[in-house]
Amino acid sequence: MDPRRFARGQARGALRRRSLVAAALASPLAAAGAGAAPPQPTRAPLSRIAFGSCCDQADDQRVWDAVHAFRPGLMIMAGDNVYGDVRSSSMRELRAAYEAADRNPGFARMKRELPVMAIWDDHDYGRNDAGAEFPWKQASKDLFCAFWGVAEDDPRRRREGLHHEMTFGPEGRRVQVILLDTRWFRSPLRRTDRRGAPGRERYLPDDDPAKTMLGDAQWAWLERQLRRPAELRLVVSSIQVLAEGHGWERWGNLPRERDRLLGLVRATGAAGVVFLSGDRHLGAIYREDAGLPYPLHDVTSSGLTKSYRSDEAGPNRLGEPLGEVNFGTVEVDWESRRVAIALRDAGGVERRRLDLALDALRAR
Numbered sequence: 001m002d003p004r005r006f007a008r009g010q011a012r013g014a015l016r017r018r019s020l021v022a023a024a025l026a027s028p029l030a031a032a033g034a035g036a037a038p039p040q041p042t043r044a045p046l047s048r049i050a051f052g053s054c055c056d057q058a059d060d061q062r063v064w065d066a067v068h069a070f071r072p073g074l075m076i077m078a079g080d081n082v083y084g085d086v087r088s089s090s091m092r093e094l095r096a097a098y099e100a101a102d103r104n105p106g107f108a109r110m111k112r113e114l115p116v117m118a119i120w121d122d123h124d125y126g127r128n129d130a131g132a133e134f135p136w137k138q139a140s141k142d143l144f145c146a147f148w149g150v151a152e153d154d155p156r157r158r159r160e161g162l163h164h165e166m167t168f169g170p171e172g173r174r175v176q177v178i179l180l181d182t183r184w185f186r187s188p189l190r191r192t193d194r195r196g197a198p199g200r201e202r203y204l205p206d207d208d209p210a211k212t213m214l215g216d217a218q219w220a221w222l223e224r225q226l227r228r229p230a231e232l233r234l235v236v237s238s239i240q241v242l243a244e245g246h247g248w249e250r251w252g253n254l255p256r257e258r259d260r261l262l263g264l265v266r267a268t269g270a271a272g273v274v275f276l277s278g279d280r281h282l283g284a285i286y287r288e289d290a291g292l293p294y295p296l297h298d299v300t301s302s303g304l305t306k307s308y309r310s311d312e313a314g315p316n317r318l319g320e321p322l323g324e325v326n327f328g329t330v331e332v333d334w335e336s337r338r339v340a341i342a343l344r345d346a347g348g349v350e351r352r353r354l355d356l357a358l359d360a361l362r363a364r
């Protein structure tokens, strides 16, 4: 090697090491890569969005090649973005999970090249199926904010929870993305009486009116977001909103809260709502229309590295679940006012598809 090049390399290495040490002292995420570049609200219409969940930092992540090939203008990470369940307040496991994700070439490229909006689910919150009772949620939130580049002056830093909203595009072609926090405020769930039995695997519906999914502050915030103007609203919930027929985590475990969410869509007159969810390690599309101003859909994409084949009942599911690694895509044709939402496999091949007319997503 040219000794001058070597010397320059050494100097750069020393600089880099010094800045890593400085970053380690300054940031709760020691020696991890920089936070993602947060997306900016755009005047240009947003017409290509990808979404996904359940991305184990220790797994092969070849799926990202297909995500990039789709050329999304926005990537939505819907939770379990890493697997970092913790055993103590040191948060050692979650910190290590984020650091491993930053070293994973596929994940690192996504974070570097795509505008990302992210929300957590239980495994990047810090404990399986955890809710408001999780004792180290503030430490977990600090790690999340550092990893995802949440600015110091972002409202998420000052309030409880990580719910977040952004609207993209000009009037008449606006996409609003609402990220719900289904962890920070959530009341304990009612445990099943027959663990593993079909339809009651872990939890049973609980009608207790004192229990909450979003908490008062987030409910009030959500109502304000739904009253803002937008033509398409992607409401992202880490756990499934509409799915029936299984006893894993889902909004149906707190049926009053599920009714409240659908009732809020009705009461605010919010047009263009489509739910996006994750968590389940399967892909699926659900639809509800009873008592609603227009049909509501929930498109579950899970996971980016996790999958399993399920034969669960699906009274309101459209078609069969997709039991392979997958990601979701949303394509908006603003000319024809049509939206195509698809589940794609690791090769980018479309495997499930939902076609919607924007004008059908409003009260008649």
Ligand SMILES: [Fe+2]
Residues within 6 Å of the ligand: 054, 055, 080, 123, 279, 280, 281, 303, 306
């Ligand atoms: Fe997961």
